[in-house]
Amino acid sequence: MLNKAITDLLTKMADDELILGHRNSEWTGLGPVMEEDIAFSSMAQDKIGHSWALFRILEELPEGRPADLNAFCRPEAAFKCCHLVEYPNSGYDFSLMRHFLFDQAEAVRYESLQESSFEPLQQLSKKVKGELKYHTLHANAWILQLSKAGEESYDRMQTALNEIMALAAGIFEPARDYEQALIDEKVYPGEKELYNRWLDRIYPVLVKASLNLPDLNAIAPAYGGRTGQHTPYLGPLLKEMGEVFNLDTAANW
Amino acid sequence: MTQEITIENIYNSLQQVMDPEIPVLSVVELGMITDVVLTAGGAEVHMIPTFAACPAVTYLQRNIRQRLEEDLHIPVTVIVDKHIAWNSNRISEAAKIKLEQFGIAPPKRLAGEVSEELFVEVPCPHCGSTDTYLRAPFGSTLCRAIHFCKSCGQIFEQFKPLE
DSSP, X not given: OHHHHHHHHHHHHHHHHHHHHHHHHTTTTTOSSHHHHHHHHHHHHHHHHHHHHHHHHHHXXXXXXXXXXXXXXXXXXXXXXXXXHHSOOOSHHHHHHHHHHHHHHHHHHHHHHTTOSSHHHHHHHHHHHHHHHXXXXXXXXXXXXXXXXXXXXXXXXXXXXXXXXXXXXXXXXOOTTTHHHHHHTTSOOOHHHHHHHHHHHHHHHHHHTTOOOOOGGGOOOOOOGGGTOOOTTHHHHHHHHHTTGGGOTTOOX | OOOOOOHHHXXXXXXXXBOSSSTTSBTTTTTOEEEEEEETTEEEEEEOOSSTTOTTHHHHHHHHHHHHHHHXXXXXXXXXXXXXXXXXXXXXXXXXXXXXXXXXXXXXXOSSSXXXXXXXXXXXXXXXXXXXXXXXXXXXXXXXXXXXXXXTTEEEEXXXXXX
16 A cells, blocks of 8 residues: 555656656757756756655665556556646746746755655655755746836736736646545645645745736636646647657667 | 776776767766676676756666776666765766866855855856856756846856755
8 A cells, every 4th residue: 555655656757757848848949048948957857856756765665667568558548637738838937837836846845855754755855955945046037027127027927926826826736545544644734735745835925026816716626637637738748758768668878 | 908997997987988968978977877896797887866867867877887898898787876866066067167168157065955056156157257147047958047247248058056
């Protein structure tokens, strides 16, 4: 039971990082200024690195599969990423707001895992936590700058926040069958707790940026991703991402 | 000439294994080696990557193995150590000077967590001025940030402080 629960947790975390890493990489060569092009490309590399580390932990569990097969050869319904990471990049406002909301959530998650009873995650969390500092530093700086860069800029940031909030709340979809077991075994504090810690983390930044947090009672979190129900955007992304690997899955790199 | 197989000689050989992204620094100077163990007829080298997504890890593992096998004629296993996380305080002081001479500002010494202060007034490696600012926390490799020096008008890179 616990093995299945841990597999579920690791898979959703790895899938979030893999898919958002892929989306971030789509800014390579297209960033609005060179530094931002580099930033999103670097963060893509970090995210895919973190997903690789998680897939490696999965590989070493009983019945674990090789990391590449997990990343490139699973059917869409076996993916457990949240809807937030699946959406196309759209504009820079959308991408940046997603980056801010997701990376703050990720930071909160890895900080909590420093006390995890599951040793491989506890060890990885120490490494990832320091690296994520740069992602949240980058996100906070740009949320503040763009929210104070005139009326149009402010409006676009507020609109992005309004549109993304329900998707972002979907990060914290509880694991249907495993949530309590993971909490009881002190693997992690649970999605509800992480959600509250995340709100505490993003709120002061939004206040500084004079952005209004949408009414949380009025939004319906975009759930479904954790149980394999995805947006229409995931399928084409998976096809493109796995295209080269699937030409010859036994090839030696 | 065949060298005697000692921990010291292994470290001497490891000093010749350079980081591919910063070719003036060895894996030892960067603090990437966590342990060296002599085993029956061979040696084990334990190492850690600077960043989790560092693309050079496999390359470095191979280079370490080749270098030691060439110098000491022993089979070598290179193990990535999961128990220790790299942080920028692991870079030796001597290595920081080399880094600066190479044109990359070294990371300031961490006393606690990484904070914004570590990115202000970073001395320019070209002219030494501290009239500088952070242009971007990401640079040409995962371990570098981009700064600008107002005194000499040049962009420069900094090896990022990492917890």
